[in-house]
Amino acid sequence: MSALAQAAVAPAAAEGTENQRPTRRGWVAYLLLLPGVLWLVVFFLLPLVQLAAVSLQSRYPGFPGYYYRDVNLEWYATALTDYAPHFARSFLYAGLATLLAFLISYPLAYAMAFKAGRWRNLMLICVIAPFFTSFILRTFAWSQILADEGWVVRLLETLQLVPGGQLINTPVAVVAGLTYNFLPFMVLPIYASLERADPRVIEAGGDLYASGLTTFRTVTLPMSMPGVLAGTLLTFIPAAGDFVNMELLGPQRGKMVGNVINDQFLTVPGGYPLAAALSFTLMAAILVMVFLYVRRFGTEELV
Amino acid sequence: MSARGAWRWVADHFAMIAAVAALLYLFLPVAYTLVFSFNDHGRSNIVWEGFTLEHWQDPCGVPGVCSSLVTSLQVAALSTLVATVLGTMMALAMVRYRYRGRSASNMLVFVPMATPEIVLGAALLTIFVQGFNDIGLDLGFATIVFAHIMFCLSFVVVTVKARIQSLDPRIEEAAQDLYASPAQTFRTVTLPLILPGILGAAMLAFSLSFDDFIITNFVSGNESTFPKFVYVSSRRGIPAEANVIGFSMFVIAVALVVGAQALRSVRVPKEQ
Numbered sequence: 001m002s003a004l005a006q007a008a009v010a011p012a013a014a015e016g017t018e019n020q021r022p023t024r025r026g027w028v029a030y031l032l033l034l035p036g037v038l039w040l041v042v043f044f045l046l047p048l049v050q051l052a053a054v055s056l057q058s059r060y061p062g063f064p065g066y067y068y069r070d071v072n073l074e075w076y077a078t079a080l081t082d083y084a085p086h087f088a089r090s091f092l093y094a095g096l097a098t099l100l101a102f103l104i105s106y107p108l109a110y111a112m113a114f115k116a117g118r119w120r121n122l123m124l125i126c127v128i129a130p131f132f133t134s135f136i137l138r139t140f141a142w143s144q145i146l147a148d149e150g151w152v153v154r155l156l157e158t159l160q161l162v163p164g165g166q167l168i169n170t171p172v173a174v175v176a177g178l179t180y181n182f183l184p185f186m187v188l189p190i191y192a193s194l195e196r197a198d199p200r201v202i203e204a205g206g207d208l209y210a211s212g213l214t215t216f217r218t219v220t221l222p223m224s225m226p227g228v229l230a231g232t233l234l235t236f237i238p239a240a241g242d243f244v245n246m247e248l249l250g251p252q253r254g255k256m257v258g259n260v261i262n263d264q265f266l267t268v269p270g271g272y273p274l275a276a277a278l279s280f281t282l283m284a285a286i287l288v289m290v291f292l293y294v295r296r297f298g299t300e301e302l303v
Numbered sequence: 304m305s306a307r308g309a310w311r312w313v314a315d316h317f318a319m320i321a322a323v324a325a326l327l328y329l330f331l332p333v334a335y336t337l338v339f340s341f342n343d344h345g346r347s348n349i350v351w352e353g354f355t356l357e358h359w360q361d362p363c364g365v366p367g368v369c370s371s372l373v374t375s376l377q378v379a380a381l382s383t384l385v386a387t388v389l390g391t392m393m394a395l396a397m398v399r400y401r402y403r404g405r406s407a408s409n410m411l412v413f414v415p416m417a418t419p420e421i422v423l424g425a426a427l428l429t430i431f432v433q434g435f436n437d438i439g440l441d442l443g444f445a446t447i448v449f450a451h452i453m454f455c456l457s458f459v460v461v462t463v464k465a466r467i468q469s470l471d472p473r474i475e476e477a478a479q480d481l482y483a484s485p486a487q488t489f490r491t492v493t494l495p496l497i498l499p500g501i502l503g504a505a506m507l508a509f510s511l512s513f514d515d516f517i518i519t520n521f522v523s524g525n526e527s528t529f530p531k532f533v534y535v536s537s538r539r540g541i542p543a544e545a546n547v548i549g550f551s552m553f554v555i556a557v558a559l560v561v562g563a564q565a566l567r568s569v570r571v572p573k574e575q
Contacts, residue, residue: 029400036393040411043453046434047426054429104328104346116317123326125560132556133336135514136533137549140541141332144339144349168552197382208390212310221337229396233417244516248537250323265425265521276429279422290417 023163055276065270069240075277083278086257087285092254093171094239097178098186099107101235102228104179105186109227112187113194114202127297141247146173146249169251177245185234193227194220237286257282318365333553339509340546345538358543362551365542371532372548374444378528379512382451387505391453393499397460398467418458423454424521442524450522452514454509462507466500510556 055075057067112123130138145152148169156162167173201223205215221228243258250256261278262269331508342348343355363369397408427450431442440446475494478488516530523531533545 023369026400029396032392032396032400033402036389036396036460037408037411039389039453039456040415043427043449044411044415047423047430049421050430050434051426051533054433104321104325107318108325111318115322121564123322125557125564126326127329128560129553129557130333131514132510133333133553134530134533135528136516136537137336137541137546138332140533140537141335144335145331148350149350178527180328180332183325187325189424206307211307216395237419241421242517243421244534251559258419261421262520265428272429275425279367279425283422286419287414287417 042229051279052274055273055280056149057097057273066167067270067273075273076281078274079277083260086112086255086260087281089171089254090240090256090258090282091285093175093178094236094242097182097239098232100175100179101183101186102232105183105190105231106224106228109187109190109194109224112191113197114199124191127184131184135181136244136248139181139245142173142177142180143168143248147174169248171254173249174222174256177249178239178242180268181245182235182239183240186231189222189230189234190227193224197223225297226296229294233290233293236292240286241282317377333550336546336553337550340543340550341545344540344543348543348546349540358467358547362544362547363391365544367472367527367532368529368542368544368548369465371527372529374526375513375529378444378447378451379509382455382512383505383508385448386452386455386459386508388502390456392505393456393460394463394467395573398464399472403544412457415454416461420454420515420517423450424518427453427518428521442522443526446522446524447519447526447528450518451512454515455511458511459504462499462504466497466503470496481492513552514567 024097053069054067056069056071056073058065058070058072058074060068061260108123108127112120116123144150146154148166148168153162153165153167156167157165164170167176172288197220200288202215202219205219208220243256243260243262246256246259257278261275264278268275321391339348339351340358341354341356342351343353343357345352355558358364363405393412394407396402397405397412417485428442429444431440431446436442436447470493475488475492479485482493514530516534517529519532527535529548533541533549536542536545
């Protein structure tokens, strides 16, 4: 659902900037900004600062679970060594889910933008509608769909496609769940950028004797790049930090970094400093990836 | 039919076939949610055991399910209201005014959206437990609302901003040329024009808040919201009453969206 606005938003926002130079000056702007900015400072920036402080704390010798303020990078060292496999899994599964979501989303967005005609709005509602059912209910439904006795496993077994005869509690199920859960975040931005594209430009490709595939590769795909960019970010970021899919669909061992952060915070006594260091490492890694990615593929301002 | 025509025919239908398949895939878990709302289950609602209407007759029959739903609705309504007002104000300032610190305010709005929810939740929990409870703020309803306002705010700003940017500023200038005061211009020209954007943003905020689990799980203490109720009970099998509620929310939301669309196409027949 959030993708709905994102779709409406990300490309459209970049559009208006040229003829929309802000003209007015004055204190009214600060007055309008103040409450929202204050809110973000108190409930976003300050908590991050506190989290950073916690990630640098040291243990009180002799008092397990007690910490004092310090600048101690030990937790980051632990996060980067002991939990490297968890980070690797998070980024691998999120990356695979993003790729799969892209492959499923592109034809859907393409059909909605160019082929659907009067069915377009209906299809748009169909993309958004499933997301009004609680995402935990839907993820749980996947655990039923992929269950050992379910029709999916039986079908794949007959086709000799699942060697172990099991999908649930495997990484495959986790990637499937991640792909499913963040799919509209991919569909809607791609749809929004395709919808704004002029179909005549694509026709021109055909008129100039480009094959369908060439037209797609050289005209359609580049035109949809802003949407693809926004979609991959909106899929990858929540997928990399997710722990619910792993918890409901994944194996007991081989968790993702989100599960470790969650457990360290909520069930391990005195787990805060490590969890804070893991959170910061995750956030930093994602921001670096986003930055490099946007610099490599992005042409316009994202927000 | 030329080879190119044949290829194009296949390509056209490929997109549509793939699209329909993708939509079926999207609806499959929703169908399961519906089917299992009729399951005459024993202790756990995981495998099909028989048909009953019992859960639909008494959706509140399981302790905690309706109270958590009410909490979720209250949280979503409050967070939506505050986030929409604050976010619209910010969006107006960011599009229409020149001020110092523009890029800083853009960053402040963008970075929360690029931060994984688990990090937001962890940071909020840390400060709620280690800082704000000294001033008497314990984990519970209030902390959930504060957190939800925070993560809804950025989405509201971005949505409303896009709407304001798509407006022609000359319409407002015209109003001013006709001697409307800034307040009159805002009330009679700007606000009606950006209202669809504001309503869209509010709907988005409501659904984000209503369905949030990860951040809520960190900051809720003993308070239970609907997603938290479902998650906690998922270990034993979610009671079918939760399926009834989940599917009903789906039907209500779809009806609202379809209704809004129908209303808009009646009022603006020429649009699109």
